[in-house]
Amino acid sequence: MKKVYSLSLIMVLALSVILAACGNKSDNASGGASEGKGSSDVKVGMVTDVGGVNDKSFNQSAWEALEKVQSAGGASVKYLQSKSDQDYIPNLNQFVKDGYSLTWGIGFNLADAIKTVAGQNPDAKLAIIDSVVDAPNVKSVTFSENEGSFLVGVVAGKMTKMNKIGFVGGEKSPLIQRFEAGFQAGIKAVNPKAEFIANYAGAFDKPDVGKAAAATMYNEGVDIIFHAAGATGTGVFNEAASRKKSGQQVWVIGVDKDQSLEFGDEVTLTSMIKRVDTAVEKVSQEVIDGTFKGGTETLGLKDDGVGIADTSSKNVPADVLKLVDEYKAKIIAGEVKVPDTVK
Amino acid sequence: MSKLMKIFTGDSFILSIVAIIMGLILGALVMLIGGYDPFEAYSALLTRVYGDSYNFGEAIREMTPLIMTGLAFAFAARTGLFNIGGEGQFLIGMTAASIVGIHVHGLPVYIHAPLAVIAGAVFGGLWAAIAGYLKAARGVNEVISCIMLNWIGLYLSNMIINNYALLDGENRSVDIQPTASIAIGWLSEMMGNARVHWGTVIALLAAVFFYIFMWKTKQGYELRAVGFNQDASKYAGMNVNRNVVKAMFISGAFAGLGGAFTVLGVFGYQSVMASSPGTGFDGIAVALIGMNNPFGIILGSILFGTLTYGSAGMSFSADVPPEIVRIVIGAIIFFIAAQGIVRWVLKPFYAKRKKEKVL
Amino acid sequence: MDTATPVVELKQITKRFPGIVANDSISLKLQKGEIHALLGENGAGKSTLMNIVFGLYQPDEGSIEIDGKPVIIDGPNRAIELGIGMVHQHFKLVQPFTVTENIILGSEPRKGARINYRKATEEIRKLSEQYGLRVDPNAKIHDISVGMQQRVEILKTLYRGADILIFDEPTAVLTPQEISELMEIMQRLIQEGKSIILITHKLKEIMQIADTVTIIRRGKVIDTVKKTETTPQELAEKMVGRNVSFKVDKKAAEPGEVVMHMENILSKNKDGMAVLNSLNLQVRAGEILGIAGVDGNGQTELIEALTGLRHVDGGKITLHGKDITNLTPRKVTESGVAHIPEDRHKHGLVLDFSVSENMVLETYYKAPYNKNGFLQYDEVDKKATRLVEAFDVRTPSIHTMARSLSGGNQQKAIIAREIDKNPELLVAAQPTRGLDVGAIEFVQKQLIAQRDQGKAVLLISFELDEIMNVSDRIAVIYEGQIVGEVLPEQTNDQELGLMMAGSTVKRGAAHE
Structure with a gap:
């Protein structure tokens, strides 16, 4: 009896793992498709928080903005979704170590991770939405x-x-x-x-x-x-x-x-x-144009x-x-x- | 040595390996249906994990708490208890380690860090012992009390961090004292700042402890007897209720250690969590893959950690959605639980082997 | 009669399980209107064979013919269609349902969407009259006796139109009176044209009722004989494969001082009902006291109370004058009580432990097995090796799982462990249950040997023969009380049976 009981629990567990996976399955599946669409070799990466790019909220806005940048031929883009807060640093590092020109951290939850990675990689360029990270190579964008x-x-x-x-x-x-x-x-x-x-x-x-x-x-x-x-x-x-x-x-x-x-x-x-999208687009464009500078920018009504x-x-x-x-x-x-x- | 060989040629080991292979094949099929290249995906997965020292270190970081929660589940399972409260015990262990790490001042590192680790173990253990006590004294099914304690543990942890350790204006606690850190600075530097910590060493020792305690000591004998057959244990004069509480305490201590490592070795602080991190539940899967054997669990967490940590590489280099990995893991658990299917697949091989033996 | 077409004919049935051949080309003919006994030790393959006939297993080789026509029985439903019914050893009845409801379960007569109870009750009444199976169709199962429940099982098969009935160890749970009633019912069934296969290992029953006997040993048919042409001795030898003695050799007892004394014991169950009620019992050194009684009259509770597994609400238990009432099981063991438990799988062994680990189940915490909290496996193995040899426990190795031993060897292992404790009092609860003739002989000899060494032995058994043969004194338990004490040489089955059923018999009344 006990065995049947625990076996069925295990089955439920296995099933729920699979279902959870199916439920999450992104319709626009993967991070940035074809590379090298434009002439530019600028690469922009983005790390979401646990929400993922289909959160119908700021992760999605940011990703849509990056896709726009890519289709304009300015850069190739890619994202990584974090499964837990332990993933933030390795995910950011994945982009940084792969030589990406700019790496976004979307959401204030990534502030600590951005700070750590920025400190360990002074040559890398990073940017964050919704939080202020005080480092010369990080652009922080907040909103009023x-x-x-x-x-x-x-x-x-x-x-x-x-x-x-x-x-x-x-x-x-x-x-x-x-x-x-x-x-x-x-x-x-x-x-x-x-x-x-x-x-x-x-x-x-x-x-x-x-x-x-x-x-x-x-x-x-x-x-x-x-x-x-x-x-x-x-x-x-x-x-x-x-x-x-x-x-x-x-x-x-x-x-x-x-x-x-x-x-x-x-x-x-x-x-x-x-306008997370505007901000993401703007800062990414700065990298493409070579005018990127660290610092904080607060966007309010007057900046639209x-x-x-x-x-x-x-x-x-x-x-x-x-x-x-x-x-x-x-x-x-x-x-x-x-x-x-x-x- | 021959004992070791027996493990690797044993029926259950072969079944596990075949279940894993079947899970990977199923994942590959799903990828094919989705229009992805499974070979590219799996090699991207492996490259991410074993390609460079930084990612290897981070993968170890991913595996370490899984060893602990896996051991926690297996220990209870060996004594006939279904501890699915690893999640809550993990969180309570985290919180206890955080509080000791933050609020105890002026101790040298060789006292402070172990103290914080021990606090995590003790409180994780006590949290589990609540479920054990309820079962022993009131006959409450441990599955139910563990599920409830998971939620209570989550909100209690958040409450404690919010009220006693919150960093102003942030959603997390203040940093622990540097003396409480169990990060291995020099190794971390060598591995490109990967967050490696002493917890991994402790986890491996914990597996050895598990083995010796369970199979070499008097107490372990008693726990196993109770796990296999409560009636016979009672008949033989063992105190079943006390053993249930003890077993839950030790099980919870393993999970609590996992939580302590995460705070003291990885983050250096504790976030206010919106939902449980899931490490406790993943530990159940790891224990199943490892057949509740401590050394199997180390292998299981290597597999589980490789798959989950590597999934980001899969989506990065091969554009395969990381959720595929959850399907693979789910399938592996399924095949391990549904051994009948695996045996059925293996039937022709077995038949052959038997014939050879006769010859 | 041999020339007539048999109702069931099994031809060269072979069934293999991984590692063993359960049935090795077994052939058997059941003639119409006969009782055909299937005799064999436990694990000889009787149940496998009958499960094949009932469609629960498929044979690997061989064929089955019903009334001369080959058939394939792919499930119990097919078996029922073919007129085969099985009365299981463990009844498959729904306790809170009535007799009628249980009988029609699964083949209910319908009237539209509703069950036609009136028709069902009517049919059942007719059937019970025809076969002499008196039973109240409207009684609830949990209100009727075990013997009545068995009749319900029989009715169930008849209701489904069975002409061939398989009885699986039907007398194991019955009192002597109920057994003789069952025998009458079986005779009646034969008169009404049914045919019966009787699975049993009790020679007495075979001699009493069977027409033909087929003896199976290790999956093979040893012989098929007419009852009239054989003797119990011959049957037993064929079954076991060697000489066996039925007579339990023993000297007269030399009872010494009182070792264990139970005084006015009262114990209540969860609902507050007294399961042991002012129970008094004494066991002396050098004697075997047998407790006779129908299952469920407090035997289990008596042992539990004695060994510390059950709380005693009143009275006093002493061992050599020392009060052991309500001590923990460990303390009771340490004061010199050894206990061969009733259910060896539930209490006696941890089946997933090795034989060796099981040998120290009660002593693991003591030196030399425990040293500073570590178990000394060398010492444990040494002890196991010694006991396995001394008590002839047949096991491939002392590191074999207890689960994979045969029932007899499991029991031997338990007895070895308990006797090795050198107890003052040995409590043996149903020590031979489910064992074959050879193992029974061994166990009984061990009990007598203990007695001869001056130990007190308390024997609880539902087998009257065992009580009569082994005990030096018999106490009868009924509804939690000792209702009488007799000496085996001064009583008989009938008298004991009546006492077990609750009547207090005056000495000599049953002697005709």
């Missing part, structure tokens, strides 16, 4: 997410009918809290009476947790949720879509990219765009590094969008200061 979040906060504050607005974050880190702070400030600015609930799923790769968090919020009467949770946010969209089908009036505000393209206008109110999706006009009325534009101008002008930490 609070500013962009403020704008979608304005939209949410204006458009909520229940006067209850939610926020679902991934890991509770200073970065994600910047989203929350800006969003909350935006709501306050236009609708001081609106109630605000924040929840952190604790992970960027757990759609099930995201779905559960969204369900809880919608049950409590929230009608608009802004998520900053990577793939976990997919669950938020799923929950909203199923409620929409049954007639409930709920919305999601997307993050990083225009997520209405992915999840449809029916549930996506608007999206807070973070963050903003609200162009397709927002579908669901958001013109007067609200006008208000958004006004606030945008004020923030750029410095008249409105957006907090970057949660009080």
